[in-house]
Amino acid sequence: MKTIRVGGVPEHFNLPWHLCIEDGDFEYENIRVEWHDYYGGTGEMTTALRNGDLDVAIILTEGIIKDIIDGNPSKIVQTYVDSPLIWGIHVAQNSKFNTLVELEHTKAAISRMGSGSHLMAYVNAKNHGWDLSKLQFEIVANLDGAVKALTADKAQYFMWEHFTTKPWVDSGVFRSVGTCPTPWPCFVIAIRDEFLENNVHDIKKMLDVINVKTVSFREIPKIEETLALRYDQKLEDIREWMDVTSWSQFQLPEEDLEEVQDYLQDLKLISKKMPGSKIISNLEEEII
Numbered sequence: 001m002k003t004i005r006v007g008g009v010p011e012h013f014n015l016p017w018h019l020c021i022e023d024g025d026f027e028y029e030n031i032r033v034e035w036h037d038y039y040g041g042t043g044e045m046t047t048a049l050r051n052g053d054l055d056v057a058i059i060l061t062e063g064i065i066k067d068i069i070d071g072n073p074s075k076i077v078q079t080y081v082d083s084p085l086i087w088g089i090h091v092a093q094n095s096k097f098n099t100l101v102e103l104e105h106t107k108a109a110i111s112r113m114g115s116g117s118h119l120m121a122y123v124n125a126k127n128h129g130w131d132l133s134k135l136q137f138e139i140v141a142n143l144d145g146a147v148k149a150l151t152a153d154k155a156q157y158f159m160w161e162h163f164t165t166k167p168w169v170d171s172g173v174f175r176s177v178g179t180c181p182t183p184w185p186c187f188v189i190a191i192r193d194e195f196l197e198n199n200v201h202d203i204k205k206m207l208d209v210i211n212v213k214t215v216s217f218r219e220i221p222k223i224e225e226t227l228a229l230r231y232d233q234k235l236e237d238i239r240e241w242m243d244v245t246s247w248s249q250f251q252l253p254e255e256d257l258e259e260v261q262d263y264l265q266d267l268k269l270i271s272k273k274m275p276g277s278k279i280i281s282n283l284e285e286e287i288i
Contacts, residue, residue, distance in 0.1 A: 001027070002202045004195075007036040007045055008058035011164050012231045012241065013081055013187060016213040017058070019220075025213065029205045039142040043115035049074050055195045056206075060085070060116040061252065062182070064190045065260050067114060068279050069270050073193040075281035078207060079256075080214075082248035085186035087120050088162035090174040092150040097157070100128065100178040106156035107136040109146045117159050122267045124159065124180040132267060147173055163241045167232055183263065184256050185248065196281060204283050214247035252280055 008014040017035060020026055026033045036054065038044045042063035048054035050072050057064065058080055068074055091097050097106065104125075110118040118137065125132055138155035140146045146158040147168065159180065168174045191203060217223065224242065228235045254276050264270045 001030050001032050002199065003032045003034055004055050004199070004202065004206055005034045005036060005053075006056040006058070006206075007038050007048060007054045009041055009161075010037040010039060011161060012227050012233070012238070013245070014058055015227060015230065016210060016217050016247070020209055020213050025209045026206065029209055031202055031206055031209075033206065039144075041111045041115050041117065041142070043112035043118070046072055046114060049190065049192050052192065052194075055192055056203075057190045058187055059190050060119075060182075061184055061186060061188050061256075062119050062260050062264065063114065063116050064188060065257070065279060066119065066264055066270055068190075069261075069264075069272065069274050070114075074190045075193060075196060076188045076190050076252055076279060077196070077203065077281050077283055078189045079185050079187070079248035079250060079252045080189050081187040081245065082185040083244060083246045084181040084183070085116075086162040086244065087116075087124070087159045087180040087182070088165050088169075088176055089124065089178040089180060090146075090150070090158050090160070090165060090169070091156060091177055092153070093172050093175055095150070095153075095156065095175065098177065103157045103177070104128070104130050105134070107138050107154075109138050109140045109149045109155035109158040111142055111145075112139055113137075119264075119267075119269065120159050120180060120182070122269060123182070123263070126267060127180065143168075150174070163233065163237055164231075166234070166237050170234070184260050185252065188252055191281075200283060207283070211249040215249065217247065218242065251282060 042060045045057040045059050046067040108121045138149050140149045149155040169176050224238050228238045261273045
């Protein structure tokens with residue numbers, strides 16, 4: 001049985017993977033998926049791919065594209081969630097800041113350089129016409145680190161997925177001052193080149209299994225209640241999230257790849273663009 005090490009954030013988007021593991025769907029195809037939670041998000045996963053500690057990452061589109069351009073030996077094999085990610089913009093409950101515009105000259109808490117929270121701080125700043133050269137960052141590793149940094153005023157705002165951070169808003173740890181959706185599909189599936197080259201058939205079988213699950217995910221009995229319980233969410237928040245979330249079973253379109261690269265280059269986060277063949281891999285062609 002082939003073992004494949006798969007990683008992602010411990011968020012509701014990835015429940016289909018856990019259900020496939022628990023239901024034995026991968027093992028039926030003679031595959032053992034070994035799941036790893038990455039609380040540090042995209043930056044932590046790109047490092048794990050580079051180091052060979054992870055075979056497959058369910059990862060933010062803009063983050064992995066940037067890191068592949070920066071030398072990460074990996075390829076995108078499929079879009080996973082093709083709806084935008086809704087980033088919440090948060091301040092501490094006792095913060096003196098009450099509106100997004102007031103945050104222009106303050107410091108953003110980010111999980112690490114190159115992470116989604118780092119890149120989206122630039123996207124948010126661009127949206128509001130801020131001077132990108134003056135953005136300031138405090139590296140906090142994860143959500144718990146952000147709580148500590150904002151509470152101690154070491155950083156003044158933090159961007160993380162809206163629904164994941166909603167319980168911290170509801171409990172009075174954070175206040176929400178706005179949202180910032182990604183301009184492109186939010187999650188893709190990326191695989192280390194070495195693992196991809198040697199395991200194409202097993203990877204194809206793994207993707208077939210997860211794609212069957214995401215196609216039928218909304219029809220699973222009491223799935224909203226399951227999501228709310230597992231991820232400590234209010235049922236009404238889960239229903240709102242389900243309304244704005246759609247999964248994909250197809251490769252990232254070239255036009256989306258171009259849009260992400262254009263955006264990253266405009267923000268001066270990459271120095272060059274790369275052809276699609278260097279960033280994405282068509283598994284059907286690999287098998288042939």
